[in-house]
Amino acid sequence: MNLTEEIKQKAKYCLNCKNKPCQKACPIETNIPSFIEKIKEDNIEEAYKILMGNNIFSPICSTICPQENQCEGSCTRGIKSTSVEIGELEKLVNEYAKQNGIIYNIEKHKTNNHKVAVIGSGPASLSCAYELAKAGTNVTIFEKEEQLGGILRYGIPSYRLNKNDLEDIINKILNLGISIQTNCEFGKDINIENLKKQGYETIFLGIGARNPTTYMLCDENLKGIYTSDYFLKIFNQGKKIENLGKTVIIGGGNVAMDCARSAIRMGSKEVLILYRRGIENMPARKIEIQKAIDEGVKIVPCTKVISAKGQAGILNEIECVKTEVIDGKVIDLENKNYIMEVNTFIFAIGLSPEKQILEKEGILLEKGLIVVDENGKTNLDKVYAGGDVVESKSTVCKAIAMGKNTARGLLKEFDNIM
Structure with missing residues (x-):
């Protein structure tokens, strides 16, 4: 069985439920029935574009997401039989795109004249930076390590996460015109006050849990x-x-x-x-x-x-x-x-945010985590946060969703200002 046949074989089990329980269980709200329906229509390229259009991290999420607790765990077919292999389907569609040279072109909007500092470069930060830059925001990522990626690069081993996929995703994000400053540590080389003095009107903290x-x-x-x-x-x-x-x-x-x-x-x-x-x-x-x-x-x-x-x-x-x-x-x-x-x-019993640094900045914490509202806003004006610094033991998928949600909230705020 070739790759195309394998994809179509797995896709046929999807019931295309109207209430989409799988999509509701996905933190990033991937339109799972739609991408599977495109496979059934023999349009795997369009299925790939649906996945990437909603989540630029799709190649990574397909391999490391706990689908059994999310989309597959909510699959209607799984009530009486075996759930649709959604994670495997997503993985195979990405593999098909790679083998066939299918490119996902990112549409960037015109500059909106807003300047945002994104601190950290894990999944929450990269997701936030991507959504903002795509909408024309001037974004700079500040990262304490030599390379971008956070837990995706330095935490999850390559036998679980293909680092070539990570490089490709990071390059796609940076090609939107994002500036980067590596070897730059929050609380040591930069802080909220001096970033605002540099003209950054909004700051996103995605520094993870490092203690x-x-x-x-x-x-x-x-x-x-x-x-x-x-x-x-x-x-x-x-x-x-x-x-x-x-x-x-x-x-x-x-x-x-x-x-x-x-x-x-x-x-x-x-x-x-x-x-x-x-x-x-x-x-x-x-x-x-x-x-x-x-x-x-x-x-x-x-x-x-x-x-x-x-x-x-x-x-x-x-x-x-x-x-x-x-x-x-x-x-x-x-x-x-x-x-x-x-x-x-x-x-290997957990990590926690750097409490002293955050408290020094005046950021409100609860049980060692940054307190945020539904849009990721902290108690400080124009300061947002997401990822492990907000939710203990967050999954990569949830961190991506937090970054995406915060960016969308910021863009709405920018629209009101303009």
């Missing part, structure tokens, strides 16, 4: 202890940490799976993921858990790490305790402590 969550169970300066963001950044830069030996990761999300699979690729002899609840409670996608297991990762459920110790500044063991979940609470079991020899230990 790793750890807990005081050890001397974090011990050689062999890493945070997930540092470990994955090293891997995604094509670098390597030597002599990983036996690697233990704590956490149960997709990031923990990424760390484990990356450790294997770095040459770790043995990789274990310790999680304080059962495997069925892990927030990671089932497909990602299975891929990790298939690659040799061992999942150790109902286990918590109490402490980590070392000799001569080098990690050599962790103390663990078996746990039990009672009425939703994790309980440490008595006399169930044990020592495990390890060489590498990775925290």
Whole structure:
């Protein structure tokens, strides 16, 4: 079966529901029935244009979105049978476009004489910048790293996200005339006040969550202890940490799976993921858990790490305790402590925004996250925010939607000013 036949075969199962539950479940509101209908009409090129017209990140979303919790999870056909493979269809349509040299041309409107600073270059920031620039806004992206992409470049490994697709998307966005300043960190090199002095009337904060969550169970300066963001950044830069030996990761999300699979690729002899609840409670996608297991990762459920110790500044063991979940609470079991020899230990239990920097700017926070209204507006005049800095553990798809929604709100505001 060739690619065209495979696409059409998968598309035929769509019922083209009038109430479009799949579209309603998509954070970006992709018109799923319409793009699938175009496939049925033997017009895959038009299906591709529908996808890209709504979401420039379609090639990426098709591979990393948790469709089972979004579009496919709401598919009417899935009530009595198997859901339409929407994610796979989107992926195949993008592959078809690539193979057949189909180009999506972005229409840019005339300049609207507004100047916006977008801080950060993850999915929320890139999405916001794209929508604004497409509408003729003068946009500058400020990024603390050497390259744009945020979590898409430095967080999600290339075996899950095709970096060539990322480069292509970023180039499409920058070709709209967006300026960039890299190696420029918010709170250090720039702040809200000096950006406004430079003539930026509006600022979008998409700086993500960069503070790793750890807990005081050890001397974090011990050689062999890493945070997930540092470990994955090293891997995604094509670098390597030597002599990983036996690697233990704590956490149960997709990031923990990424760390484990990356450790294997770095040459770790043995990789274990310790999680304080059962495997069925892990927030990671089932497909990602299975891929990790298939690659040799061992999942150790109902286990918590109490402490980590070392000799001569080098990690050599962790103390663990078996746990039990009672009425939703994790309980440490008595006399169930044990020592495990390890060489590498990775925290993958979440990241949080840089609270001190945000509070210094006078931005209102709640539980460490920026408080925004339905349009992404913060308590500060002309300052907006989106992504992980607003919603803890946001998906890439939700971050893109936040950036897009904020940009649309800004454009309406600009129309009222003009």
